[in-house]
Amino acid sequence: MARLNLLEETRYEKLPVSVYKSQQEASIAVAGRIAALIKKKSEKGEKTVLGLATGVTPIRVYAELIRMHKEEGLSFKNVITFNLDEYYPMQPTAVQSYVTFMNENLFNHIDIDRNNVHIPDGTLKQEDVAAFCLNYERQITALGGLDLQILGIGRTGHIGFNEPGSAPNSGTRLVTLDDLTRSDASRDFGGKQNVPTKAITMGIGTIFKAREIILMAWSGKKAPIIKKAVEGEISGEVPATYLQLSDHVDFVLDEAAASELTRFDTPWLVKDCVWENNLKKKAVIWLATTVKKPILKLTEEDYNNHGMAQLAVEQGPVYNINIDIFNQVQHTITGWPGGKPNADDSQRPERALPAKKRSIIFSPHPDDDVISMGGTFIRLVDQGHDVHVAYQTSGNTAVWDDDVLRYMEFTIDFNGSIGEDNTHLKNIYNEMRTFIAKKQPNQIDTQEIRDVKGFIRKTEAIAGARYAGLHDDHIHFMALPFYETGKIKKNSVGEEDVLITMELLQKVKPQQIFAAGDFADPHGTHLVCFNIILAALNRLRATEDWVNDCWLWMYRGAWFEFETWEIEMAVPLSPQEVLRKRAAIFKHQSQKDTPVFPGDDVREFWVRAEDRNRETAKCYDQLGLAEYAAMEAFVRYKF
Template identity: 85%
Template structure:
């Protein structure tokens, strides 16, 4: 019976998908499978031939394999590897090369024979590439083919660098990279203009010959393409869909990457559900959006025709369900994000008391506060709450080099105008100009340059917070150490990051905390900063009584917004408040017009923020609720 139920739940899925609670658990599982394969081959005195992937996805797998080698004696002496791809042209010593990646994350830490490592040569002249690719294929064939192939998946649906349009029988070859793929790699190269336009990749046909194929994907950012690859029609537009034709493939994903699959996103379409309130709210709002009706106009027929007959029978009639969900959505709307003093707060998102709350707004980058919740920030101050803002990182990697020179030239001129000896300042300025003249893409800036970039962002953050109404003693710059690498890839979180956060929390002892919950942030900084806050709160909870009265609210807005059914507090903004928020964002001049790391959205941050806030308000309006110019949305995080 359990097997039949699983088949029913997964009936939209055209290949096997195993879902793990998180990427760490999944990665350890994959590493163990690789280790078991290696050991079984060793017992038979046979080589293990692995196809390996690069990028963020397999890093934890490689880390676990290294751990098993060091702590459990797993040997790689019988392992032969073939990497999926390499940028072209590319020096093997380059920081962005996959040779460097594999050495840093795996090969330098295990006992593999270097002659058993095969990675495409990005230094070849273009006429020699075709012959190299044939030889690459021949080596794999002579070894009896790949025992196991690891894959990630790009947002275009590419596997390896097999971009849309790739043939299912394609072999190893030189390809042209999709613009979206190059955009995703831009941060590693210091700008998309520095990303190679071509790559050498194993073909889909080569991948298909592997005796076992494991495709891995982590986090919600990959959810849309996983849904297409697993549930969509086979198409050259999404090369990963060709894997539906293989009998040897398994997708291993975490809950975030699986979240768009039908069995998780709209489970009522594939099985009888246990109708929790959260699922009921999601389903009814989904139905209203599906049939383009306000909640209160949904009918029994709408429920029956869209897989929700079970809900209507168990908790109906439909109109009663509609009233319930309409009221729940209505009660998320409040003009009092800090709570309305003296009011009945049983149906309000926030507590009425204390009337004046101590609040900390944590901002991962120096502009996330005003971009994501600037209207609410200003309203909290206007309504008399004791608001602090804490900028968790300096944001010093996201400033243009030209801005450094501009600010330094101002400093030189100013010091000269007041008669100070500025010879040292001029010397530093000249050193900066010389460095920039020879600077390589993504090269780490000197400490002096990083300092100036940090000062630029600090001055902008102060200006934005002052505009929101804060005094300087309520503006905190944490400069968490994990971020201060000078590189786009940051260090792991350390005790000092957590201690600094605990110290600030203990100093303020807030009743309200706002933190960035936009984990689709392409930089990865948001989720790191959120986890630091969470760890600090969980430690303080053990000894500090005030923590039990502290509520943690998550905001989004810079990259994505919460889906309507998840929103627990919606703060409406008037047209005038939208303008005030825009003006606060404008204080961040270094991020205006064209930020250094825009992600896939090329619009200015203030435009993104306004359009997302407007769309949230429109989503509420379409459900039959009050119409507002804009809304900022929040979800409470239990801890």
């Protein structure tokens, strides 16, 4: 019976899927499978032939294999590896090369025979690539094929570098990279313009010959393409769908990557549900959106025709369900994000008391505050709350080199105009120009350049916060140490990061905190900064009474927005308030037009913010609620 229930739940899924609570848990499971295979074959005196992947996805798998080698004696002496791909052209010593990646993340830490390591050669002359690829295939075939191939998946649906349009029987070859793939790699190369346009990759046909295939995916960023790969039709437009034809494949996902699969996203379509309130709210809003009706116009027929008959039977009549959910959504709307004084707050998202709250807005980067909640920021100040803003990192990697020279030239001219000796400044400026002229992609800037980039972002943040109405003594720059590496890759969070945060919290003793809950941030900084806030609050909770009366609200907007059913506070913005928010964002001039790290959304940040805020308001309007120009959305974090 349990197996029948599982088959019913997964009936939309066209290949096996294993879902783990976290990336760490899933990675350990995959590493365990690899280790078991190596041990089994070693006991028989046989070699294990592994197909390996690069990128962020397998890093924790490799870390666990290294741990097992060092702590449990797992040996790789009888292991032969073939990597999926390599950029072309690419020097093996380059920091972006997959040779460097594999050495740093695996090979330098285990006892593998380097003669058994095979990675496509990015240094070949182009006329020699075809012969190399043919030989790569022959080497794999001579060893009896791959025992196990591990894969990640790109947002185009590529596996290896088999981009959309790849043939299912393709072999190892030179390919042209998709524009989105190059955009995703741009951060590693210091800009998309530095990403190679080609790569050497194993073909889909080569991958298919492996006796076992494990495709891994982590985070909500991968959820849309995972849904297409698992539940969609087989298509060359999504190369990973070809894996549906294999009898030896397993998709290993964390919960976030699996979140858009039918059994998790709309479970009422595949099974009976326990209708707790959040699921009911999600389902009714989904139904209204699907049939394009306001909530209060949904009928029993709508429920029955869309997998929600069980809800109608258990909690109906449906009109009562509609009224309940309509009221819940309506009660999230408030023009008083700090709480409305002298009002009944039993059905409002924020408390009425204290009437004037101490609030801290934590901003991971120096512009997240105004991009994601600029309208609410301004309204909190206008309504008389004691608002502080805390910029958690300097953001000094996200400024163009040209801006550094421009600001230095301004400083030199200004100093000269007031009779200051510019000799030292000019020397620094000349050193900067020389360095920038020879700078390699993602090379660490000199300390002076990093300082100027940090100063640029700091002055922009001050201008934005002042525009929102804050005095200088309420603007805090934390410069958390984990960020200050000068590199794209940041350090792990340390004790000092938490202590700096605790000190500010103890100083302000806020009743209300706003923090970035936009964990789809492609750089990872938002999640790191949020976890630092949680660590600080959890420590203070043991000794500071005020913490128990402090509410933590999460905001989004720079990258994604909350789903309508998730929203617990929706702050409507008038057309004039939208313009005020835009003006605050414009204070961040270094991030206008084209920022250094735009992510995969080509729109400017102010455009993204306005579009998302308008879309949130439109969703509310279509559900039958009041029509507003825009809305900023928040979810309260439950400790």
